[in-house]
Amino acid sequence: MSRLTDLLRTAKQLDPQLGEDLEAEVRPLQERLPFGLNFERHAPEAVELAGHKIRKGSKVRVLPPRGSTERGDQRIWVVKSIRGDSAEIVVPNGEAVETASAQIDDLILVAEFRDRIYPGLRPDGSVERGDDKPFHTVINGENFHALEQLTFTHEQSVDAIYIDPPYNSGARDWKYNNDYVEGDDLYRHSKWLAFMERRLKLAKRLLKPDNSVLVVTIDEKEHLRLGLLLEQTFPEASIQMVSSQINPAAVARSGQFGRSDEYLFFVMIGEAGPQRLPLGGDWVTTKGRTHKGAIRWDLLRRSAENAARTDRPGMFYPIYIERGTTRIANIGDPIPLNADRTAVATPEHQEAIWPIRKDGSEGRWRLGPSAAREAWNAGYLRVGSNKGENSPVYYLARGEQKKINDGIYEVVGHADDGSVVTSTLDASERNVVPATQWRISSHDSTQYGSRLIALLLPGRKFPFPKSLYAVEDTLRFFVADKPEAVVLDFFAGSGTTAHAVMRLNHQDGGRRQCISVTNNEVSAEEQVKLRKDGLRPGDSNWESLGICNYVTKPRLRAAITGDTPDGEPIKGDYKSIDEFPMSEGFEENAAFFTLTYESPWRVGTDRAFAAIAPMLWLRAGAVGRRIDAISNGWEVADSYGIINDLDQSSEFIAALQAAENVRIAYIVTDDEGRYQQLANELPGVETVRLYEDYLRNCEITGDF
Template identity: 60%
Template structure:
């Protein structure tokens, strides 16, 4: 590509327009994946929306008869009209994108036997319906659990959280071939020739939107994976995040290993850390099993040898750092400093005179060659005045000189190591009994807490007894991975759009308890029922959307109950959770957490209803999310046409602007307001009167514009 860039430069120099035209063609070619990771893009995914009412013009599928186990007709149909016949609603359908568009196949079906379908190339206008909440955290922001197809949920979050997510942790399907994920409404089997290509297309669509949500200044994407797709995932991440720093960790999750036929047993998985902007893992005090070989939790400062080692250790490169240090030896064999000489240039240093009663210590290396000190005479005098230079034991009328570097001196200055006395040479004696070393670990993790059996499957069973979820992550593994990046961000927003059993939200609650943080987690999962359970449910005549079916879906059956149980300390049956949390923070699970959580289901709205303010109740939770997920949701503006909650306000009746602005000024925690108006002049007038701390957003122009832009960008 560098050669191509140079040729383009020459072309622009010779003919500017020709250069621009060539560059445009090359950009078009690169977008077709001629360079980089190449895979089939496949037809756009589609998701069935069983809870969505059928309307004229909708795209639908016709469901198989109740009791039928086999998959029904997968063709898409358009609803031409709906009529009522003998008390039932009948939909008249035309085949969508028929082979002969002028003569599409037509049929009729009961409305209850068709399901609305949303393809990912379609523009959506999302809303949210709250399905419950639990409150134990006072004024803390709410964790949120969203029941939705995660691609559409990510699209929704571009309106509420674009460029504002601090960390994303995801555990996507590993593509094992064991019916662990669907592509376009079908499970991807192990013998599918396009299995890997479908997985890449599936992941690329979601990661592209995730990139828009991450804070470009400082954020991290964490992705776990196993050997089935880790190579392709690595290339895909490099392609989507070309400017990020990407590191892959090997993490032991099954110490005993799981048997695999014909090859080595599997004991580990891989974790990709995609560090965006200035993101970097924070050095932390960690347990002994994290410590690299030879590292101990020091109880004393590190005194470095003053003589230079490593690069450029000789007098010839730094002659100004070749000087004597004069010391006295006491009768007890201790040494004390007398003075520091000036740099010695030229030959004859061996015969240089020393003050009476002192010995000159020169930077002579063990092999007899002339070395040099680490710092200048003046810098050494300054360090000595603070007690940061000391002498070692005497050997053959010589001693070793040690000093504290700036990082170690800072530990004394900030009180990490308290001074409890001084040695005869004037150096400080410190107490480091409370000190715990901080470091960033290596890229191989073998940590007891990360066992997916004890800290994953068996732990989840404590919170939702008798409810099975396949392969949940270790709670402590997720907690540890995130800790390196959000420990210093007590108000971080964390997203998991493959949230499964809700481990990431659980981990954030533990991190909050450890340092009184107010981090919040957004968890996205669908309400899919496992492949094994689906067959039995269909034999019973049930379908997606039926209450008995939905009650067994991941979100309603596992995620929401687990998050609730973690907060309350009680199982869904009302029993105290048995056992204690372990490792970093040990306490009874029955204590729960002082946290808040709210649960939502994604809806699909009509743009005309949005524009005419007839869908405010479903848009309202999105405004609450955008304002920080704090306090109550404003879902009814009342007779006055405005309301102000703890974090935000909404104004629909411009005639009441004065009262609204006055109330916003009174509630000092309000940072965002939404103004419902088609008038730019009215919006600007409201903005002028609002306090400086407040950000104003215009409804519904901002909402509609956001989702029109999304679809154009991904068309």
């Protein structure tokens, strides 16, 4: 393409219109990314939805007999009719159509990702200790469909997304199209990329375009492909990768180096960037940086590129010191490029310092002579030790001078050589941004991941949980100054991200909220045992052992209440920055939901309000009372109101005006004119037309 670009440039010079026409034809070819990340975009995924109601027209699979561990029939059938406990199902079979009869109990609902879905939420309980604080929410469901649902409730509203996706290790740690992806699958990398791209594109719609961050953790198996995928999906973002030690002991690998770290990709959108924070000893670097609490004196002699005398002859001049001391006496002028420095006369009782590099060659100073004299007069220039013409000279750069002017550092006196002596900062005042190598003791995933879960949920295990403090520290760089930030984790696993957000709120009184999305998958090993016992997905004994029900929800309940699932106070204390007994819990609220699949007809005719109601509450900020039913034509809660009888508009408007914190008014009507009329009478309040806006959003997302 580079040669083609040159030819197009030449064509434009000869004939501007021809050049523009050719460029317009070539641009679509360039967008095919022949030099970018190319992979097979496999057929859209399909997911089995245990426990969801099967209706006429539903897509289903036929489950293997109870007690069998076989994979079963993977064809997707369509329910033609239902009679009692049985259904007639059909599936294309070549040019013919195969028909069969099956018990409803032997069928499981299937959703294909190419299909439009109309999501809802079924409440599964809550825990409330946070008074009027927003609720953290946990959604049990397929995360792609949950992201589709969130485009209605949170489009361009999320401040930070933190995800820990499957690492594609080949160890049956994730599924594609209802199958575990094995290590010998020739397309496993391609499947993983297709799997991730679909979700990242939806996630992009949720992030605030002016200031937000996406953090993705990964190891060496997919970090190269992930980096390219992020570059392609977020071309406008600033992307940086950090290496973080998560296991100081390292995991031994046959024939390989032991693995002790993982990678974090930071996708910074708009004005987002890591904030300067007061960091502890583990984060401190060396060489006298501000991390140590002292003001930073930089070497005046330039190093690295463009550091030779010949690069900037005007920056090659002598600095004179009193003989035998480090006190500066004067600053000379640049000498001609062809002049010999040894021929320059030195005043009596003085010594000349020149910018001589370590290899003996002539270098240059960072400041010109007039700027150097200005710094010297202000006390911002000093000599480190007397080593003749090679004596090191240090200065305070403009950024450090500004810290003095802003009062961050106080000038407490002057040294014998006239240079300023400043105050130092204690640990709580050292606001810095760390480097890209993190070796933080509290990020140990064994000590503060696995063992911490064992304290919260005795007897329960979760594979490879993140250190609570690692997630907390990561988020802090981007939400420390956002006390009401919305954080999303759609690979929520054990719930570490929500737990970390609670920790952040505890430290500064924030009202941040976390949306956690996880499925209720049972591990591959556990599935075999359960199937041999005659259980299936959807059975209560099976579902009770799924990730969401067995780990995620109980963990967050335990974190908030301070009690284990058995009602015992949690043993142990939180560490790192904010230390207190775990048994104290958090003054937070959390609500739990299961993703449901509604029909557009039921939604449009107001027959699915119970399923849509939690989404309306989420969109209004997930704060205060939730409106689960409307009995008198309208209802107003803490942050929103709903009206489905427009003949009562006057009463509804009066109630909204009397409320203090109402953000949204939902208006249920098929009449566009009446909707606009009521919306015009609610200045300063966002209005949403139901169910038109919801259905339109589902249709747009379904075409995604």
